[in-house]
Structure formats: structure tokens, C-alpha cells
Amino acid sequence: MSLADRWPLDDHDDLRDELLAAWDRDGYHDRLHLAEVLDRLEELGSAGFDATTVALAAWFHDAVYDGADDDEERSAQWAERALPQAYADEVARLVRMTVHHSPADDDAAGAALSDADLGILATPQERYEAYVAGVRTDFAHVSDEDFRAGRAAVLADLAASPSLFHTARGRELWEEQARANVARELEELGRG
Known part of the structure; x- marks a missing residue:
């Protein structure tokens, strides 16, 4: 299935195409990243939240990505302007949450x-x-x-957290391998 076919709304194809164009860039925050996030959402299931809203948040979460400190904020503002009101506020909230990946304990969508x-x-x-x-x-x-130095600080902060993942399913699927990868990269960064 193409990425375009994974657009979670039955309409707003112009917006989908704008987002696909925004994700068409070099680096990590590209279309592959979007596809992988959507794949992982499917792996996690949608218990306790609206799957369409979270999928839309995935589409918007790195839609603006140019290295500025306010990428997520500008992505959230785009969602607020472009999405139907039924989705706009919650999608924007979720996008903003990805700045620190720190959802509240009762935030299943986040x-x-x-x-x-x-x-x-x-x-x-x-x-x-x-x-x-x-x-x-x-x-x-x-x-x-x-x-x-910046990458090491980000990884050290992640490694210090009791869990990298907030859902039981995420911890079950990914915690062990993620910790191993983070530890290995921190060791490599320490060697310079």
C-alpha cells in the first residue's frame, strides 16, 4: 500500500498531497519515517483512543522539519489551520507532545x-x-x-528514563532492543 493510500481521511486529498510533498526530503525525517510511525501505530493497536486522530498526528508530527527550534510548533499550527475542527485541536496537542515525548499517564493517544x-x-x-x-x-x-555532544545528551536523557516507551505493548515489543541500541551508540559517541 502506498503512503498516499494510508491517508486516514476519506477526503482532503489536497492536504494529503501537501503533507507528502513536505515529507519528501533528505535526512531521517522523510517519508520512510512517516511510514514507519504509521506501521508502529498499527502494531500498537488503538485501544483507548481515536485511531484516525493519532494517524493524523503522525502525518503532521514532523511535517515541518528544517532544524529550527519550533518545528513541532509550526507543524501543530499547520494542523490547526488545515484540519477539520473535529480533529484540529487534538492533533495539534499530540504534535506538540512529541517535543519531549512525555505524555501524561492517562494519555493513551499521546x-x-x-x-x-x-x-x-x-x-x-x-x-x-x-x-x-x-x-x-x-x-x-x-x-x-x-x-x-548534543546527540549524546539526548541519548543519555533517554537512557536515564525508567522506560523508553509509555505503552505496555511498546515496552514489550521494543524496550530491550532500544536500550541496547542506545547504549551502543552512546559508547560509540564516547569514543568520538
Whole structure:
């Protein structure tokens, strides 16, 4: 199934096409990332939340991605302007939640989106290495030294959390492999 066929609304094809064009870029935050997040949402299931709303949040969560500090905010604002009111506020809230991937304990939709987005951490080594290379491309404007320091800080923060994933299913599917990948990358970054 093509990515276009995975658009969760029965209409608004112009918006879908705008989003596909926005995701058509180099680096990690590309169409493959969107497809993988949608795949992981399917793996997690949709217990306790509206699957259409969370899928729309996946479509918008990195739709604006140019390295600025307000990428998520601009993505959320796009959702607020472009989506039907029935979805706009919740999709924007979920997009904003991805800044820190810290959904509230009772936020099933936020937990699923966060887990689906961070699920890349649990991929086999070859895909994980391609992901890291893509992230480096996303931050090509940053020096190697600054990138290593920033990346290490992000990974150390993740590694310090009691769990990388917020859903029981996410922990079951991905926690062990994700921790191994994060630990390996931190070790590599430490060697410079």
C-alpha cells in the first residue's frame, strides 16, 4: 500500500498531497519515517483512543522539519489551520507532545504516538545505523563535535528514563532492543 493510500481521511486529498510533498526530503525525517510511525501505530493497536486522530498526528508530527527550534510548533499550527475542527485541536496537542515525548499517564493517544515515533530506537542494527546517519544529515549545519555532544545528551536523557516507551505493548515489543541500541551508540559517541 502506498503512503498516499494510508491517508486516514476519506477526503482532503489536497492536504494529503501537501503533507507528502513536505515529507519528501533528505535526512531521517522523510517519508520512510512517516511510514514507519504509521506501521508502529498499527502494531500498537488503538485501544483507548481515536485511531484516525493519532494517524493524523503522525502525518503532521514532523511535517515541518528544517532544524529550527519550533518545528513541532509550526507543524501543530499547520494542523490547526488545515484540519477539520473535529480533529484540529487534538492533533495539534499530540504534535506538540512529541517535543519531549512525555505524555501524561492517562494519555493513551499521546503514549501511542510517542512510542511509535521512538520505535526507531528498537530497529535492527543496520536500520538503526541508517537512522543515525539520517539524523546527522538533518543536522548537517552543526559541527561534528557539537552534534556528538548534543546527540549524546539526548541519548543519555533517554537512557536515564525508567522506560523508553509509555505503552505496555511498546515496552514489550521494543524496550530491550532500544536500550541496547542506545547504549551502543552512546559508547560509540564516547569514543568520538
